[in-house]
Amino acid sequence: VDNDFPYYIEPHIKHMICWYKKGTLDSIISKLGKKNIVTYWENLSHNKSVKDINHIHIFISKLK
Secondary structure: OEOOOOOOOOOOEEEEEEEOOOOOHHHHHHHHOOOOEEEEEOOOHHHOOOOOOOEEEEEEEOOO
16 A cells, blocks of 8 residues: 655655565565565564554655
8 A cells, every 4th residue: 555654755656555464475575576666674663653563665666
């Protein structure tokens, strides 16, 4: 999903949040297509706004 509170980034980069179940992250990243992903990460526990649900930040290039 689109991040409701995106970081300040370049206009051609989309900031999304991906909520996932344990063990499914590699499959999700593969389906998104790594060539479009600029970067992604999971915050450390003390930086998570929702600590009990696994989620990553994904930055996708809108350029083709």
